[in-house]
Amino acid sequence: MKKRGLHSLYAKDPVHADEAVFGRTSHHVTRRGFLSGLKSLSVLLGAEVVYGQFMPAGLIPAAFAQTDTPFTIEGKDGLVVLNDRPVNAETPAHLLDDAVTPASRFFVRNNGIVPESPDPKTWTLTIEGESAAQSRTFTLDELKAQFKHYTYQLTLECGGNGRAEFSPAATGNQWTTGAVGCPSWTGVRLKDVLNAVGVKDDAVYIGYYGDDQHLSRTPGKAAISRGVPMSKAMEDESLIAWAMNDAPLPLMNGYPLRLVFGGWPASTSGKWLKKIVIRNQIHDGAKMLGKAYRTPCKPVAPGTKVADEDMCIIEAMPVKSLITYPQSGTAHTLSSSLEVRGHAWCGSASVEKVY
């Protein structure tokens, strides 16, 4: 079930070291897992903890106050809805305080129309493409029976997370800080499935197709169809997953099956997964071309116009951190100390220290 060794820091494991510390050097860091700092920052703030024990669980729904829309998403709790067509919702920072993100707090980013009631009994996944040795279709039960299961705690962050702070403003969902989460995921290794089907020598990329419809409902038109290079596809932690935190995936997060590429833009982690294509070229599905999910290959001043050919596909996400406790706006007396907690993460490297 669980893979230890080099990657154990972010495998789901009782001893996995998710205890790194804000404001102190620690090597207990995760590469793609959140690094959860639960230690006091008193040293830095010169004060002492007073707050947490007075905060009854009943206060949490105050997060709803951040939005005036009555729109709620089944199974989600306290998310701020940015758009209802397609449904997009992010998590207020203080609701990302857990070391393992609860499914109810995991953000939702849809590009199209969510499948209505996917049936796991009849669900199939097909592997094909010009660099696949053959075309093969698996039922969900066959995937579960034929391949070893793995569980890893992995960070998914939308490539657009933080966009609301751009100046000049960028188009698209105005994510503040909450299009990120780090739950545990269970499934089979993508590489085990690809190897069972057969990967030709000229393979360079995989692409996914999901069961969601384009907003226009044009038959056969994908809302999004992205992918990753073979090197990422063949990593141990790259999963075809059916569970989040040991429960079936929430519908909004891809039930019954999705890809999970920890640390990479979550747009690569295809939801409602029906088909994977093994490509002999960089996948050219919806939202792979033009400026979508790309950044300028070389840094430019904000607002600079960049030609399409100078935009590069985002791969591993950059380093970032988020304070999740106390809640933003909390009043606190100057003379007493305050514990500060949060997470730091990085798409492909280790976070060693947070100042």
Ligand SMILES: Nc1nc2c(c(=O)[nH]1)N[C@H]1C(S)=C(S)[C@@H](COP(=O)(O)O)O[C@H]1N2
């Ligand atoms: N089939 C499908 N997969 C998808 C998407 C989608 O709209 N359809 N959105 C992508 C984007 S842009 C992101 S950020 C993540 C969001 O995953 P989540 O909704 O589980 O948080 O799913 C990715 N996979």
Ligand SMILES: [Mo]
């Ligand atoms: Mo995204």
